[in-house]
Structures are given as structure tokens and as C-alpha cells.
Amino acid sequence: MIAIVDYGAGNLTSVKRALEHLGFAACVTSEPAIIERAERIVVPGVGHFRATVALSAAALGAALQRQITLGKSILGICLGMQWLFQSSAEAPETRALGIFPGACQSFPSGVKSPHVGWNQLNLRSDSQLFRGAPPRPFVYFTHSYYAPVVEFTVASCDYGLPFSAAVERRNLFGVQFHPERSGEVGLTILENFCRC
């Protein structure tokens, strides 16, 4: 069973459907006990960075922290990925997880924001998530803040400047784009996560 963490940040139906389409059982939950029992955890989310406060708070935060320490496979999507970094200029007072170094920033002037649509990735060949994907895949983005390129970046994308489209550190993964809305490539990425 894959737990999709519900913390009140946007639409979770499409993530659940994509996982089920691939043949994996998934449930949308905010119950710490279910999250602790799950084989894998997906932290999705769209909207304001402030919403990630719920991921650090009380029992849910403690459960997620424990699972990360235990090395369970976890995938953060969009806001869920930004939460794995230290902070975001969108809500500087909100403390995030800080597993990946750096703060999320807004795009420079000169490009339209939000960054909406299909953009192309530059992949690092040793990535687990992108195994079997085309060398320069297109994926679907919709976001106003970006995470910096760091040593754990396995896919970068250019929009006014290069930013982290995907990060990996052992069993911990983050993607800025929406694999559940990125066609066949997205399904490949989700399937790779489910088999990691």
C-alpha cells in the first residue's frame, strides 16, 4: 500500500488514479498510523508553501520524520518536493525539512510566472527515477517558485535559469513537475518510484 499524504494542499485524485492505473494500491490519508504502515509514501501538494506547515506539525510531522529516518521510499511532488529543501521565499517563516540544501525562490523577471506547461529535462544518467525514460523527456510543470540545483539534482530544467526538476538521495525523491500529468514519461517515473 502507498500512502498519499493529505494535508489539505490541492488535488490528490489524479495521483491516486495514476498509481492505481500502474497496478499499485494507494490510499489518501492524513492518519499517522496508516502512513507508518505504508510501504511507500507520496507527499503531493500544490498551492502556497505555508500549507507545508501541516507536514511538520504534531503527530503527522513526527510520523513522516520517523519514516524518513527509517529510510522508507518517499516521493515529494511539487510543493512536496520544495518541502524537502530548507525553506521557500514564498513563506520565509515556514521551516521546511531541510534534507536538501538551499531555499526555493521565485522566477526572475523576464519570464512569465507561474511556469506552466511542458518543459524539457536534462537528466543525470545514474538516476533511479528516470530509468527507461527518454534521454530528454518533456514533463508538465505548474509552479511559481523553484528549488536550486544541488548535488542531489538528477534532473534539471531551464526557465529563465536552471532549477531542480528532480532530486534523489537514496530512497528520498522529489519532483517539481507532475508525473501524474506528464503522460507516458510520468507513468514511467511513478512506476520506477514504486519499484525502488
Place this chain on the structure above:
Amino acid sequence: MLTKRIIACLDVKKGRVVKGVNFAHLSDAGDPAELARRHAEAGADEIVLLDISATREGRATLLDVVRRAGRGLFIPFTVGGGIRSLPEAAAVIEAGADKIAINSAAIANPALITDIASRFGSQAVVVAVDAKHNHNRSNWEVWVSGGTRPTGIDVLAWISEAQRRGAGEVLLTSIDRDGTNSGFDCDLTTRVSRNLQIPVIASGGAGAAQHFVEVFERGHADAALAASIFHYGLNSIRDLKASLAAAGIPMRLPC
């Protein structure tokens, strides 16, 4: 590079896809779920489903259609038509839509934009605007109720307000061009696009590949939407994208 999006639109009435000329003269074009999947396979970057029946019985059918069309669809999916409140928007999102398109309801109650954006994020709110050129005032005017009722509101002013209130994208339809296959209104599109931070989806008038080239280059559109030319196979999305790529427009080409 961020590609320009080609969006396939399904105008749905009583659970069937229809498409008319200048918003009238409807004729049947098929099952929405099947067409959505076919367009996705052919390389559509996004699917927009607009319910134009907007009656109470039509609404219940809509949720079922959204559920069916959303199953097996793994590209962005926008649904609009008669959504007037946050609970209605939530039901459509729950049924499988990623984004909600609101048109007349946003004019009647602009706070609805902020309500949906606060709950689901700005990326989930597409403000649809039906624009008609007003020759006397030489501007574009917002029309509502499926393009049947003028409002006296200036298109540029309204769209700026929609952006300020939290709209994530604008779906801009030229009533003058809709269904005519005579090309997008590039003057309108470029005016709106230059005025905005958020992406603009141009709609109304697509009839040939060259029209898409024009609306991306001259109209500065971020995406272009069409319906009938795809349904009846006059121009498959696959062929269209190949010719746009050949013309130098950044495209995501289907595998």
C-alpha cells in the same frame, strides 16, 4: 525550453461532444471519454472539457463524464461550464479535473476566483473570457452566458482583475472567430498576453496549421485551443505539431 501547448477542447452537451459555428448550430461529434483519450494519444498537451448544457440534469451527467474522461487520462484536464460555487468546483475536482474554468460565474461573482484559488491553488483556476470586438468603442467586450449576452465590461480590464484575484491562466475565446476556421484573433491575443503575467490560451478560429504559427508568434499566446478541427480529423494533432515544430515553434512531439 517551455513548449507552446496545443489544447484539445471538448464542448459537451448532455454527455456528448458537440461543436458549433459561432456558438450555435450544434452537431454531434462523439463520446467525451473516448475523444479525450484519442486526443491525448495523438499528442494533445492538455484536454479542456466545457459543459455547454448547464441545466440541472446536464450537471449530474457532467460529473459522470468527468469521472469517465479522467480515468486513463494522464495529461492536464480542465473542466468548465456552469460552475458557480466553491462546492461545485470541489465536486468537479474530486471527480478528476485538475483545473476549473469559470466564465459567467466569475463575472457575476469575482470573489469566486479567489475562493477556488485559496482552496486549490491558482494553478487550478482558469478564467475563461468570451471576447467580442466592439467597433464603436474599438475595444473588446466581455460577453457571457455562452456568448449570448454583452456585459459592457472591457476585456483587458477584466482579465487584469482576474489575474489580481488569483486566476492561474486565461482562456481567451474570440466570439468573432469561433467556429469560422479563419484564424485566431492575434490582435486581441497579443494585447491580453502583453498585459499579463499568467499564461494565455488563445481560442476561436483555428482552421489551419498556419493559424497556430501566427497566434504563437504574432499573438504571443502560451497555448492554443481548438475543437472541431481535431474531432473531425481535418487536422490531426500529431500532424499539426509536426508542422509547427518544422516552423520553429517549440513543441512536445508525441512518441
